[in-house]
Amino acid sequence: MGRGLHRPAGRWDAQGWPQGAAGKGVMRSMTVFESIARLGPHEQVVFAHDPPRRLRMIIAVHDTTLGPALGGCRMWPYRTEEEALEDVLRLSRAMTYKNSIHGLRLGGGKSVIIGDPRTDKTSDLFEAAGEAVERLQGRYITAEDVGTNAQDMVMMRNATAYVAGLPQTSGDPSPFTALGVFRGIQACAQALWGSSDLDGRRVAIQGVGSVGFHLARHLVQAGARVTVTDIRPEKILRAVEQLGVDSVEPDAIFDVPCDVFSPCALGGAINDDTIPRIKAPIIAGAANNQLAEPRHGDILQQRGVIYAPDYVINGGGVINVAEELTPEGYSAERARAKVERIFDRVLEVIELSRRRNIPTYRAADEIAWQRVQDARAALKAHSRR
Template sequence: MSVFSCAAFDGHEQVIFGHDPETGLKAIVALHSTVLGPGVGGCRMWAYPDEAAAVTDVLRLARGMTYKNAMAGLDFGGAKAVILGDARRDKTPAMMRAFGRFVESLAGRYITAEDVGIGTDDMAHVRRETGHVLGLAETSGDPSPFTALGVFLGIRAALAHARGSDELTGVTVAVQGLGHVGADLARRLHESGARLVVADIHRDATDRVAAATGARVVDPAVIHAEPVDVYAPCALGAVLNDRTIPEIKAGIVAGAANNQLAEPRHARMLADRGVLYAPDYVINAGGVINIAVEHGPAGYDVARATALVRGIGDTMSRIFAEAARTGRTTAEVADAMAEARIRAAAAKKKAADAA
């Protein structure tokens, strides 16, 4: 397949393929933009049906990281990595070390971290081969709780905008995907009085969350259509599409999944149906904010990371208010804010180069 003709290609600076026959590593790194700084984004391991699906995913994810890092006020560009394979079956320490060598070969243009299918223990193996890695257990650790915190605060901001109160008692939330982020989000919602409907492709995950929270378990294929107040997609992307949007009964869509909109036009489709959409790359930025603190000159400070993540709620409130004021979708407002910061940085860099 041609990367340049892929629908997800959006002026990406580089797309690099890595292969290590000895360990079975097949990986792709996409660098979307390094205008704001080195490309930062997690590494995802997933059993893609084919290489084309992996390329499409990594291109979309890398672009999302550019916007996420810009909106979070971080001096990082956008990048992402994917490893083709089943994380539960195929992943080995040797494979992760091979991935570390692949990252090292990019000479700091890409800084990796954990994502779906990859944890802090895997990053420890990567770290043996490269220093261009964040989210290590001995420093900032697993970013998932910070991602979940940001989503939790974003949900409360959405409730405040839509209902005039951020109170969760009696609110029903459908959480789709119970990995590290989804499970932590479910815990926070339950502790705040919300009723839960949950779904995951892994039965052990739903069993654990249901036992801890009393959540009702449904099939992942239909959870978007549940009669709930908030739908929180926390698994893979493209769940907001021509098929699902007409079936959504929730008044708010706010979750941790990346690239929730199958196409940009689906933001307008949601708005026209009266659904308040929390742009995914804004609400789910808690994890990258946390690891950015680790990368800073003062070193990691959990209190500082938490304080920065708490700003996500305020950012969401500004986006909702601006969308209501202008008639634009929340996605259009967020994109414009991120693009303004990127343009300003590009102009500043161009002026410095010309001096």
């Protein structure tokens, strides 16, 4: 089951785009149904097109066994519609596993809007997106993601009730995601060195956007020596000036001597080109789909590197948003307490990996999917009564 969570064969760049003839061939040769079949069954895939309001959106509902499908709405200038479909299918499936492993009563889904978040956002566009979500009548609940923010969710909320992560409730999930990643790094340290203390440890962070910046702050406060990079110079400057961290050019981050390499960009950073360059014994970061292909997780295990599976360590944001949907209503204190448990989740995955002698990404998949299977069995048993 784990292979569907990662990128298909072919070469991918550090931001997750297919490279060379092999990568392009994968994307262009796939039909819609072939793409869906290759990533495993999805309950529903919806294409929303509203030319007057310039909406091109895909909503993927992967699995609702555990509850309504919760997953963010990503806005990105995909090069092709096929790439957008590929992304939403991977991400929605990963959300099923993420929500499951963190014990949430929620299934997995995701949506993507094809467009440039810096230039294409309008209230009309997000109203149209909200209408598309509303038509699913609660099977899918959206929230912010890469390229969208809490204010965008407010605009969508004008057209649908099925939006979480609003400013007046859970708000920006980035600090909670960063806290979870920080606790996950501490868990990896505990597993490798016998102590979660990061004082004096060297950490290289690829990407210091909202999550990466908050993560760097946690690490600096814990006494770690931090080096950062980003494709946007202004983000590097902010981190250097406000946190006192070191910085390097984007490609040089893979060569920085460190104890922990933390991918916090868009994904695909762990690949054939970068693995030989990364000297860290721990890879733990906030990015989704960090492994360019599943076999890269196998290679990391063979090298003795502890890899914290992305959807386990970066679950803080969805845990925070999901708190809005509880019967008690949102509580920042409860959300934070649940995010702190990511430490235990990461340790559980590492322990299963060691016990079974399997890569950590497979161990995580087994734990997450078992909960879905157990829930399906319980539902079948109940229906027979």
